[in-house]
Amino acid sequence: MNALYRAFQKLIKEELRKEMPERWRPAFHVAPPVGWLNDPNGLCQKDGIYHAFFQMAPFEPQGGLKFWGHSVSQDLIHWEFKGVPMLPDQPYDCHGAYSGSALVEGDQMSLFYTGNVKNLGDYNYVTNGRESNTILAVSKDGEKIESKKLLMTNADYPDDMTCHVRDPKVWKEGGRYYMVQGARTKEDKGVVLVFSSEDKYHWNYIHRLESEEKFGFMWECPDLYELDGQTILCISPQGVEQDGYWYANKYQTVTSVIHGDFRTDGVPEGFRELDGGFDFYAPQTFMTEDGRRILIGWMGMADVEDEYTNRTTEDGWQNVLTLARELSLKDGIVCQNPVRELSSWWNEEVSFEGQYTGNTDICYELNLKNTEKKWEVLIAGGLKLSWSPEEYVFRMEFTDGKLGCGRGLRAREIKACKDIRIVVDASCVEVFMNGGKDVFSTRFYPEKDQYTVKASGEGLTGSYRYRV
Ligand code: FRU
Structure with missing residues (x-):
């Protein structure tokens, strides 16, 4: 035995x-x-x-x-x-x-x-x-x-x-x-x-x-x-x-x-x-x-x-x-x-205003502030996270069927999305908002050259953290 x-x-x-x-x-x-x-x-x-x-x-x-x-x-x-x-x-x-x-x-x-x-x-x-x-x-x-x-x-x-x-x-x-x-x-x-x-x-x-x-x-x-x-x-x-x-x-x-x-x-x-x-x-x-x-x-x-x-x-x-x-x-x-240990794991940080575009990292964290106006984050060209004050709805939506294995939309009515942390790890996305009251998790499957991210919104500020 x-x-x-x-x-x-x-x-x-x-x-x-x-x-x-x-x-x-x-x-x-x-x-x-x-x-x-x-x-x-x-x-x-x-x-x-x-x-x-x-x-x-x-x-x-x-x-x-x-x-x-x-x-x-x-x-x-x-x-x-x-x-x-x-x-x-x-x-x-x-x-x-x-x-x-x-x-x-x-x-x-x-x-x-x-x-x-x-x-x-x-x-x-x-x-x-x-x-x-x-x-x-x-x-x-x-x-x-x-x-x-x-x-x-x-x-x-x-x-x-x-x-x-x-x-x-x-x-x-x-x-x-x-x-x-x-x-x-x-x-x-x-x-x-x-x-x-x-x-x-x-x-x-x-x-x-x-x-x-x-x-x-x-x-x-x-x-x-x-x-x-x-x-x-x-x-x-x-x-x-x-x-x-x-x-x-x-x-x-x-x-x-x-x-x-x-x-x-x-x-x-x-x-x-x-x-x-x-x-x-x-x-x-x-x-x-x-x-x-x-x-x-x-x-x-x-x-x-x-x-x-x-x-x-x-x-x-x-x-x-x-x-x-x-x-x-x-x-x-x-x-x-x-867990707080994640914050010290990242060893590089870039701040941005209005918009951020990145296109290589497999693991990263995006922090968004000033999110009172309409904003959007596009991950790997086909996973869209968004919120707008016209609707007060946060959406997590796959616009690329292959990226999300045919999955569509998950959403929640949220009056205000504050202090947003989006944590990405190769095929995992976890979104934490409002001090952790609203959390959304999903897997996604990008091709090798598809690891891109774009964040945009009027007045949006934030930081992009990664590890080298
Ligand atoms: C939940 C569950 C448990 C069970 C286990 C079996 O996913 O169904 O109730 O113990 O998985 O793998």
């Missing part, structure tokens, strides 16, 4: 990776060396080192059997791929080591995740055709799993749940452990189940977080944390219908402030979409050793294979994680901004 395991890691890290073209590979976003990536998992910092695990199908760029990939970083900007430590190698996780989280205590990393098992029968709905097992894996460095223990099975979840219960997020508070899991009830309503434990091995179901009115049929990848004295719930619901410009993607991610105590009577009140772009789902947060709440999401979208094909699939890999984003709360809204 050890020799086989080592050969497997070498194959993914070195042999297969060698064959992969460099085009569209980001410099400061986590990407799989080969194969498919989806949700971030087990985000944490241990002994100063940041760990990002993620859902990974190492042999299939279109998705397939899920493992956990693993990358590490010293600064949340440079990521180094370390291997595929979590294998679906037990009877209770054999059809996928699904999403989960990390808890660091002393020299130990506890990795909680869902073991997916598809039995004969209807594995998609109410029957026991699918086992959603809650598992605890233990590791010291994230590279080697020391042990795995089955903690809960379908029989341990409330009776009115379908077999869709997954994605445990665990934390410690006031001497006890808490866990939230996403779920779908037999009445087809998305809910979050709250569990508590004294020893992280024996768990009791204590409460459920649900909206009064149904908000989607399934809530995936829940997260619960405190921000500025408020309890925030983050979920990725499925089955929410588009409402004007909002909820335009197939699935979305929302946050909500919890009123009451999440352990006893807490209720989420009001949901707000966290990212208005084309590519954002299943984010997770963690607390850094210096007390910052950091979010990383999957910069991709589930179940849209029929709508478009991500062009890196031709190169044997697909999907990335978002930039690490620092969270804060303003006016009850969860705000996201690039």
Whole structure:
């Protein structure tokens, strides 16, 4: 097993990776060396080192059997791929080591995740055709799993749940452990189940977080944390219908402030979409050793294979994680901004007035000020970002079908777009506005000579930052 395991890691890290073209590979976003990536998992910092695990199908760029990939970083900007430590190698996780989280205590990393098992029968709905097992894996460095223990099975979840219960997020508070899991009830309503434990091995179901009115049929990848004295719930619901410009993607991610105590009577009140772009789902947060709440999401979208094909699939890999984003709360809204480490990563800066044209860099950041009048940014000749005071609508629009894999428009009514930061990394664009209240993320696929950018607007000023 050890020799086989080592050969497997070498194959993914070195042999297969060698064959992969460099085009569209980001410099400061986590990407799989080969194969498919989806949700971030087990985000944490241990002994100063940041760990990002993620859902990974190492042999299939279109998705397939899920493992956990693993990358590490010293600064949340440079990521180094370390291997595929979590294998679906037990009877209770054999059809996928699904999403989960990390808890660091002393020299130990506890990795909680869902073991997916598809039995004969209807594995998609109410029957026991699918086992959603809650598992605890233990590791010291994230590279080697020391042990795995089955903690809960379908029989341990409330009776009115379908077999869709997954994605445990665990934390410690006031001497006890808490866990939230996403779920779908037999009445087809998305809910979050709250569990508590004294020893992280024996768990009791204590409460459920649900909206009064149904908000989607399934809530995936829940997260619960405190921000500025408020309890925030983050979920990725499925089955929410588009409402004007909002909820335009197939699935979305929302946050909500919890009123009451999440352990006893807490209720989420009001949901707000966290990212208005084309590519954002299943984010997770963690607390850094210096007390910052950091979010990383999957910069991709589930179940849209029929709508478009991500062009890196031709190169044997697909999907990335978002930039690490620092969270804060303003006016009850969860705000996201690039981690401060990004600012010192750029080492050159050019200021401009009225207009800026650039045409070589693959990675850069554009900061816009004085944006009260109409302005526009054209990226790679075919991705237009714009806003005007005639309409008060911010638009992110592909005018070049190939550049955006056939995607069109995402937009949001915004009274004023202030302090705009546009971060570009090879095939990733993330737009942060209004102190991080309005954020839009998308992938894009320029040809080699297509890396151009033009910003223009009456009275517009700003700066262009890059790294040499
Ligand atoms: C969200 C999700 C999770 C699940 C994982 C499987 O994208 O469906 O609910 O654990 O992906 O890869």
